[in-house]
Amino acid sequence: MAAWDKRLAGVRGVLLDISGVLYDGGEDGGAPIPGSVEAVARLKRSRLKVRFCTNESQKSRRELVGLLRRQGFDISEGEVTAPAPAASLILKERSLRPHLLVCDGVRSEFGQIDTTNPNCVVIADAGEDFSYQNMNKAFQVLMELEKPVLISLGKGRYYKETSGLMLDVGAYMKALEYACGIEAEVVGKPSPEYFQLALKEMGVEAHEAIMIGDDIVGDVGGAQRCGMRALQVRTGKFRPSDEQHPQVKADGYVDNLAEAVDLLLQHATK
Amino acid sequence: MAAWDKRLAGVRGVLLDISGVLYDGGEDGGAPIPGSVEAVARLKRSRLKVRFCTNESQKSRRELVGLLRRQGFDISEGEVTAPAPAASLILKERSLRPHLLVCDGVRSEFGQIDTTNPNCVVIADAGEDFSYQNMNKAFQVLMELEKPVLISLGKGRYYKETSGLMLDVGAYMKALEYACGIEAEVVGKPSPEYFQLALKEMGVEAHEAIMIGDDIVGDVGGAQRCGMRALQVRTGKFRPSDEQHPQVKADGYVDNLAEAVDLLLQHATK
Known part of the structure; x- marks a missing residue:
């Protein structure tokens, strides 16, 4: 592999995944990944632009940022690209009235949206709310529509909490796709539109940006397909087999965000 | 389409799907489909062999047969091919110890199986037991196995109850397949091994047998791929678009089981 100098040349903006990079979630709010609080602070003191690009769809941005700030992170709502507000914009643009299968936490992001007489379904990482009944x-709402529209906030297979691996929204998206014979529209990583939204919000071109994430497909593969570079951290849901993934090769593998930031500060701003 | 005489020539055995053909399930036990009780009785008085071939995996055979007998059907446990007992045989043969994600109703079919220290997962139509936690x-059991084995009792998309369409086990199978990056083994229709088991139990060759079902893919397509003929009834989960299915064409479409039996008694036994 090329030297870090070459791999990180010209990087001006950094997109950070949150879960598995900044912290591991959990019932008690989870815990920061060692070194990440300081790494974010150092990055924000540098000349690099920073944006947080998450697929978190259980919590509103307000809740997520509150939780991270209590853990010591320097982060504000305006710095976060999250799928629920992005979906909310799409619903407005297309005059869609969703049936929402989402946690109560994230429902406030859809506060301005008409949900009467639904003509589409939006699913998020609903956790315990993924009951059979819900x-x-x-499923029944979709089957009654002439042209069923299913919008999924991300399509992650699973994520890691302090208690272990947890099924993510992608699994439930696949269940509804199969049952209804349809294909969902994904709002969130690895959708190109979503990465482009984050880049636009950061004000950086794809070739000047690098994504740092724990998901080899959703973060690394998705960002690379948009013309960005991407590093995978060996935290969160990282598994050793990711480094031999048959389709996706990161521009670098690092032990954690702290190491990624060390490398960026050393090589990217030259 | 050829005349019924030709289409039904040489039929000696009839495989009947249960849900959507004999009765529509429901919370109160459901209700027989008009004409089906008499149709089964007439078929059993004829020279044709009859076997019931179901993907029912919420109830044990004992429960299912009890429910049908109370609705007036002439049916006994020994005449029913069901996925749970078929899976139980496979588990024994391969020394598999399942983690069971099944309803309490069907658990008795696995009474002889060691479930300690599981080395595979078996899922059935678990209904309300398809909670996020379960x-x-x-998912976690599968992810901890070096070679994850997932056995699914059927892969139906949905079925019809008196209250409406209901998600079937196939949707949840897809969710676990996607989350774990694996492919499930299906025990039940449309698996060829399963149809062959039913034919063997009936003592009839594939070319002498006809399947009658409400599922264009699982019943009709599956049976045809095994060399059998198949009729679709316009009851249960039948939808008018099934008659223009892009991949599967039934050997005939009939309004209900009563009409199918009329035709069989008129043409098949000649």
Whole structure:
């Protein structure tokens, strides 16, 4: 592999995944990944632009930022690209009235949206709310539509909490796709539109940006397909087999965000 | 289409799907489909062999047969091919110890199986037991296995109850397949091994047998791929678009089981 100097040349903006990079979630709010609080602070003191690009769809941005700030992170709502507000914009633009299969936490992001007489279904990482009854209701709404529209906030397979691996929204998206014979529209990583939204919000071109994430497909592969570079951290849901992934090769593998920031500060700003 | 005489020539055995053909399930036990009780009785008085071939995996055969007998059907446990007992045989043969994600109703079919220290996961139509917690547990068991084995009792997309369409086990199978990056083994229709088991139990060759079902893919397509003929009934989960299915064409479409039996008794036994 080329030297870091070459791999990180010209990077002006950094997109940071949150879960598995900044912290591991959990019932008690989870815990920061060692070194990440300081790494974010150092990055923000540098000349690099920073944006947080998450697929978190259980919590509103307000809740997520509050939780991270209590853990010591320097982060504000305006710095976060999250799928629920992005979906909310799409719903407005297309005059879609969603049946929402989402946690109560994230429902406030759809506060301005008409949900009467639904003509589409939006699913998020609903956690315990993915009951049979709720899934069946979403299924029935879709089956009654002439042209069923299913919008999924991300399509992650699973994520890691302090208690272990947890099924993510992608699994439930696949269940509804199969049952209804349809294909969902994904709002969130690895959708190109979503990465482009984050780049636009950061004000950096794809070739000047690098994504740092723990998901070899959703973060690394998705960002690379948009013309960005991407590093995978060996934290969160990282598994050793990711480094031999048959389709996706990161521009670098690092132990954690702290190491990524060390490398960026050393090589990217030259 | 050829005349019925030709289409039904040489039929000696009839495989009947249960849900959507004999009765529509429901919380109160459901209700027989008009004419089906008499149709089964007439078929059993004829020279044709009859076997019931179901993907029912919420109830044990004992429960299912009890429910059908109370609705007036002439049916006994020994005449029913069901996925749970078929899976139980496979588990024994391969020394597999399952983690069971199944309803309590069907658990008795696995009474002789060692379930300690599981080395595979078996999922059935678990209905309300498809909670996030139960799905996540099955996911975690699979992710901890070096070679994850997932056995699914059928792969139906949905079925019809008196209250409406209901998500079937196939949707949840897809969710686990996607989350774990694996492919499930299906025990039940449309698996060829399963149809062959039913034919063997009936003592009839594939070319002498006809399947009658409400599922264009699982019943009709599956049976045809095994060299059998198949009729689709316009009851249960039948939808008018099934008659223009892009991949599967039934050997005939009939309004209900009563019409199918009329035709069989008129043409098949000649």
